[in-house]
Amino acid sequence: MSSHDGSTPSSDPSMAQPSQPSISMSSGSRGRTDLAWGHCREAPELSVGCKKTKLVCLYCAQVFAGGGINRFKQHLDGA
Ligand SMILES: [Zn+2]
Numbered sequence: 119m120s121s122h123d124g125s126t127p128s129s130d131p132s133m134a135q136p137s138q139p140s141i142s143m144s145s146g147s148r149g150r151t152d153l154a155w156g157h158c159r160e161a162p163e164l165s166v167g168c169k170k171t172k173l174v175c176l177y178c179a180q181v182f183a184g185g186g187i188n189r190f191k192q193h194l195d196g197a
Contacts, residue, residue, distance in 0.1 A: 154191045158182075 161174045164181060173182040173190050182189050 152187050152191070154187050154194060157194060158187075158190050 157177065158173045158175050160171045161181065162171055164174070165171045168183065170184065170186065173187070174180070175182070175190070175193060180193065182193065185192075
């Protein structure tokens, strides 16, 4: 058995191609990008048994059981 002298050639560096992440800036991701999310919070503790997580206004603690962020946006507008 001949021991290696440490000059074992490693993998060809030209093979090491940088894994370029696919930049997907598509606008198909709707959801948490709404500014209204900055004025409310989800209340999972109030949503037990509910299919949807309730939202709570950070200012008046009003609970929104349905309608989601769109309903809350109406609340921000004064509805
Ligand atoms: Zn409010």
